[in-house]
Amino acid sequence: MATPNPDLPGGPPLGDAEFDAIAAIMQSDARIHLVIAKKTLVHGRLSRRLRMHGLETFRDYVRLVGQDPAERAAMVVALTTNHTHFFRENHHFEHFRNVAMPAIKTAARTRPVRIWSAGCSSGEEVYSIAMCLLGTDRASAGWLRGADVKLLATDLAPHVVESVKRGVYSDSVVAPIPDAYRRAWVRPAGNEFEIAPEAREMVTARVLNLFEAWPMRQRYDAIFCRNVMIYFDDRAKAELEHRLVEMLLPGGHLYIGHSERLVGPATAVMESCGQTIYVKPGGAA
Numbered sequence: 001m002a003t004p005n006p007d008l009p010g011g012p013p014l015g016d017a018e019f020d021a022i023a024a025i026m027q028s029d030a031r032i033h034l035v036i037a038k039k040t041l042v043h044g045r046l047s048r049r050l051r052m053h054g055l056e057t058f059r060d061y062v063r064l065v066g067q068d069p070a071e072r073a074a075m076v077v078a079l080t081t082n083h084t085h086f087f088r089e090n091h092h093f094e095h096f097r098n099v100a101m102p103a104i105k106t107a108a109r110t111r112p113v114r115i116w117s118a119g120c121s122s123g124e125e126v127y128s129i130a131m132c133l134l135g136t137d138r139a140s141a142g143w144l145r146g147a148d149v150k151l152l153a154t155d156l157a158p159h160v161v162e163s164v165k166r167g168v169y170s171d172s173v174v175a176p177i178p179d180a181y182r183r184a185w186v187r188p189a190g191n192e193f194e195i196a197p198e199a200r201e202m203v204t205a206r207v208l209n210l211f212e213a214w215p216m217r218q219r220y221d222a223i224f225c226r227n228v229m230i231y232f233d234d235r236a237k238a239e240l241e242h243r244l245v246e247m248l249l250p251g252g253h254l255y256i257g258h259s260e261r262l263v264g265p266a267t268a269v270m271e272s273c274g275q276t277i278y279v280k281p282g283g284a285a
């Protein structure tokens with residue numbers, strides 16, 4: 001029913017039929033499962049797009065989305081949640097430093113090392129990983145010289161991928177970076193702060209929908225896919241987790257978000273080795 005809701009911010013009302021049409025697109029294009037409790041959020045975010053197009057009803061907007069692939073893609077992006085911060089869920093970075101990195105350093109002497117931040121948002125996750133790898137000064141980063149260590153950061157939303165490429169953040173965004181890392185790898189840039197080239201050069205940022213074909217050929221030593229799967233239903237989670245596990249090298253680690261869990265075939269392969277941390281068996285002892 002399209003009754004105006006006094007709790008909703010301005011804009012025309014969002015009827016159930018239009019909400020269902022929008023939810024169906026989110027499910028088919030990004031596998032994002034929109035429950036009815038998200039109606040206020042959908043209304044707020046898409047009202048702006050209605051205004052942009054000079055449309056007066058959600059029915060008109062849904063019609064536009066049906067005819068215009070660019071607007072359909074923009075709608076999907078507008079409905080993603082990109083909240084993130086540096087060193088989020090710090091126990092993952094402690095584990096990465098203490099458990100994953102010693103093996104990574106050994107491996108890097110003889111072969112390429114690859115790490116993937118899947119659903120990277122604006123880059124705080126991937127640059128937190130880069131800072132762990134670099135350590136707290138140039139001497140601690142010495143092992144990387146001559147080594148082939150690369151970080152891939154991917155997200156569905158082009159605007160956040162651009163932020164990763166820029167590597168520039170506000171004062172409040174860089175605040176959670178531990179002091180020693182901040183002193184070493186973050187420098188003032190006008191009113192903002194930029195990530196040092198040593199970290200930026202390790203990172204490649206790309207737009208990638210996790211439910212489309214993945215162009216990467218190589219396997220990964222670690223994959224961070226955190227606070228992404230909460231938006232998917234169990235079927236999509238199982239499918240994605242299976243594919244992520246296939247992309248890991250034996251001994252590789254998978255880090256997932258604090259409220260996420262493994263479901264489906266991945267559970268039979270991966271061994272839990274910490275809070276929301278899994279290892280793929282078969283790595284060097």
Ligand SMILES: C[S@@+](CC[C@H](N)C(=O)[O-])C[C@H]1O[C@@H](n2cnc3c(N)ncnc32)[C@H](O)[C@@H]1O
Pocket residue numbers: 029030031032080081082083084085088118119120121122125154155156157160208209210211225226227228231257
């Ligand atoms: C809440 S952020 C998590 C960022 C970071 N991983 C963290 O834990 O701080 C979730 C990100 O997943 C992305 N995302 C959602 N569905 C996606 C999909 N189907 N393919 C790729 N990225 C997706 C969103 O665009 C968003 O930037």
